[in-house]
Amino acid sequence: MEIGFAKVGTPAIAFEISKGNLKFSGTLRKFSRYLIELEAKITGDLDVPCDVCAEAFTHAVNESVKFHLSDGLSKVENESLEDIVEIEDSMIDLKELFESELELYKSNYFTCSECKNSD
C-alpha cells in the first residue's frame, strides 16, 4: 500500500495493512510543510525465539509506534525531531515501513512463559 506524500493533509488518513497474523493500523497526518506524522499500532501474534532457551513461542504484540516521514531530509534540517524516516520518490510505502518496524520489534528481548516462571 503506497500513498503519495502530497496526498496526505489534515485531517488524517487512516490505513490498515496486515502480514500473516500481524496488523499495522493507524493514521498519516500532515505535521509540517515537509513532514508527515505516522501514528500506528502493531497488533497480533508473532513467533519469536526465546532469548533464554531458544525455543520458539508465540508472542502477543501490542505496540504503539509514532514517527515522522520526510520526502527529503535536507528540507527538514531545521526541525529538531529525531525520529524522522526519509522516504523515496515522495511515496510512502506502508508495507516497507511495517517490515522495518517489525524488524526493530524483533530485536527486543523475548522470554517464553516457562523461562519467565522459572526466575
Ligand SMILES: [Zn+2]
Ligand atoms: Zn524460554
